[in-house]
Amino acid sequence: MSWLRRSILALVLSLSAAGAAADDMLMVRARIPFAETMLALQEAISAQGYTLSRVQRVDIGLTEFGFKTDKYRVVFFGKPDEIRRLTETHPELIPYMPLQVAIFAEENETLLATTNPTHLTAAYDDAELTEIFARWANDLQVILEKVRQAE
Amino acid sequence: MKILLRSSFAILFVLATGTHAATPAADGAQLYGQNCAVCHGDSGHGGVGVPIALAAFLSSVDDSYLRETIRSGRPGRVMPAFTRLSDEEVEAIVHHLRSWKSGDVPRFKPKPVRGNAEHGAALYAQHCAACHGKQGQGGKGTGVTFSRPRDLPVIAPALNNAGFLSAASDAMIKQTLMQGRKGTPMVSFLQQGMSEQDIDDVVSYVRSFETASALAAVASIDDEPAVLTMESPYDLEETVEAVKRAAVGKNFRLIRDQYLEDGLFPPEQQSHKQVMVYFCNFKFLYDALALDPRVGLFLPCRVTVVEHEGKVMVMTINPKRLSHLFNNAELDRACEEMFRVYSDILEEATL
Numbered sequence: 330m331s332w333l334r335r336s337i338l339a340l341v342l343s344l345s346a347a348g349a350a351a352d353d354m355l356m357v358r359a360r361i362p363f364a365e366t367m368l369a370l371q372e373a374i375s376a377q378g379y380t381l382s383r384v385q386r387v388d389i390g391l392t393e394f395g396f397k398t399d400k401y402r403v404v405f406f407g408k409p410d411e412i413r414r415l416t417e418t419h420p421e422l423i424p425y426m427p428l429q430v431a432i433f434a435e436e437n438e439t440l441l442a443t444t445n446p447t448h449l450t451a452a453y454d455d456a457e458l459t460e461i462f463a464r465w466a467n468d469l470q471v472i473l474e475k476v477r478q479a480e
Numbered sequence: 481m482k483i484l485l486r487s488s489f490a491i492l493f494v495l496a497t498g499t500h501a502a503t504p505a506a507d508g509a510q511l512y513g514q515n516c517a518v519c520h521g522d523s524g525h526g527g528v529g530v531p532i533a534l535a536a537f538l539s540s541v542d543d544s545y546l547r548e549t550i551r552s553g554r555p556g557r558v559m560p561a562f563t564r565l566s567d568e569e570v571e572a573i574v575h576h577l578r579s580w581k582s583g584d585v586p587r588f589k590p591k592p593v594r595g596n597a598e599h600g601a602a603l604y605a606q607h608c609a610a611c612h613g614k615q616g617q618g619g620k621g622t623g624v625t626f627s628r629p630r631d632l633p634v635i636a637p638a639l640n641n642a643g644f645l646s647a648a649s650d651a652m653i654k655q656t657l658m659q660g661r662k663g664t665p666m667v668s669f670l671q672q673g674m675s676e677q678d679i680d681d682v683v684s685y686v687r688s689f690e691t692a693s694a695l696a697a698v699a700s701i702d703d704e705p706a707v708l709t710m711e712s713p714y715d716l717e718e719t720v721e722a723v724k725r726a727a728v729g730k731n732f733r734l735i736r737d738q739y740l741e742d743g744l745f746p747p748e749q750q751s752h753k754q755v756m757v758y759f760c761n762f763k764f765l766y767d768a769l770a771l772d773p774r775v776g777l778f779l780p781c782r783v784t785v786v787e788h789e790g791k792v793m794v795m796t797i798n799p800k801r802l803s804h805l806f807n808n809a810e811l812d813r814a815c816e817e818m819f820r821v822y823s824d825i826l827e828e829a830t831l
Contacts, residue, residue, distance in 0.1 A: 351515065351553070351560040351561065351562045351563070351564070352564065353560065353804075353805040353806075353807070354560070354774070354805055354806065356518040356519070356774070357518050358517050358518040358521070358522070358527075360522065380743070380744055381743070382742065382743030382744050383738075383742070383743050385780070387765070387776050387779070387780070390735070390760060390762060390765075390780070391762055391765065391766060391769075394762040394763075396762060396763075396766040398766070398769070401769075401773075401776055403776055403777065405743070407744060409741070409744040409745055412740070412741070412744060413741065413745075413751065416740065416751070416753075416754055416786075416788075417788075420786055420788045420793070421706075421707055421709065421795070423740065423754060423784050423786055423795060424707045424782070424784055424795050424796050424797045425706070425707075425797065426740065427740075427744070429777060430777075431774055431776045431777045433773060433776065435527050435528075438521075438522075440518060440527070440528065440773075440774075442774040442777060443777060444777060444802060444805050445805070448805055449706055452705065452706035452801070453706065
């Protein structure tokens with residue numbers, strides 16, 4: 330019985346640990362206020378060769394409906410030609426484009442978060458997409474690190 | 481048996497995380513800044529993650545607890561497992577955390593506490609369940625979450641969590657029950673009138689969560705598709721209108737619709753073959769953000785209508801697959817609901 334119990338524990342815990350790895354999410358804290366962080370994010374996105382396509386003002390919608398929230402936006406961006414090409418060759422990827430980063434205030438600091446695109450690798454099982462997801466992940470890390478170090 | 485169980489927890493997490501090459505002279509402050517500060521704050525005051533610089537916390541947990549927590553995280557409770565940090569790096573982070581409070585570092589014996597778990601269950605229901613949950617599932621939400629109002633300054637830990645049970649020794653749990661944690665709602669239960677034997681009974685009951693925790697089903701995302709897709713019998717414009725009607729029929733407010741290439745190309749060059757329809761239920765959005773402030777990444781809701789090679793497809797992300805990345809069991813439940821709503825909208829729009 331004890332062997333069986335430990336075996337079940339082993340299976341469940343190994344699965345649990347594998348499903349909660351720190352690099353599933355890409356997140357940083359900027360030590361500067363929201364407005365400055367938003368500017369730094371936009372500059373970092375451009376510097377990495379991406380075009381900012383839209384800023385979704387989540388906080389505005391919430392406050393209009395009477396919900397209290399601090400500043401909260403979602404920034405969308407992509408490489409136009411790459412997105413156009415991928416919509417033709419891999420239309421099943423469309424719901425994940427453009428890339429996006431959530432940016433929200435926590436008192437006088439600002440948090441940025443996005444999902445690691447490499448989480449899609451197993452779902453698509455495509456050599457070209459695997460490379461693209463890895464490059465996106467790298468680019469997102471570069472962008473977020475620049476914002477983290479912004480002063 | 482209990483020692484064996486806890487040992488197996490620890491060994492299994494180490495096995496699951498793989499081996500790590502030693503790194504030279506790790507800088508704890510820098511590593512903390514890179515890996516922990518985003519959630520716990522630069523000075524450990526909390527945020528998405530719980531505050532860890534509290535003197536009462538640091539004086540009631542040993543280094544083993546901190547190490548194991550970093551390594552294993554808290555499955556389903558936001559704190560991820562830092563599997564890529566080397567042993568030296570984990571040690572450096574623990575050393576950095578210790579720099580926030582002077583004084584002796586607690587050391588606990590691994591000896592299990594012997595108590596009556598049945599009596600402990602009754603005491604737990606009376607004294608602990610209000611904050612930690614009937615089944616030890618912990619308080620709702622994440623950390624202190626400064627981005628929105630909260631009733632309590634901190635979230636009550638999930639005592640039934642495999643990561644917690646792996647990290648915390650019986651002696652550590654006992655000391656916390658006896659002394660409480662100043663600056664949090666956790667009071668000293670000795671001062672509340674419990675005897676030391678009562679506290680041993682509660683510890684035994686908390687330890688019994690190990691069995692339930694281990695036997696709990698663990699959802700796998702491998703079977704979940706990355707996107708939800710349905711083919712529409714209508715043309716693109718008709719399908720866009722059908723999506724809007726279906727969303728409104730599900731009590732959502734339409735936010736906007738736009739071409740996928742909007743903002744990426746000048747208007748006259750944009751493809752009209754991919755239309756994104758955004759809609760939102762602000763109560764649902766607010767509740768979801770209270771569960772996890774990062775979830776705005778895939779809210780408001782979006783369905784994309786795509787014309788490709790003569791077919792019109794309706795597609796969206798699969799919230800169940802994305803939710804897994806957030807390591808938040810409460811969010812998983814909300815995303816189950818989102819999954820049903822998306823499926824209904826896609827089905828209704830393509831009937």
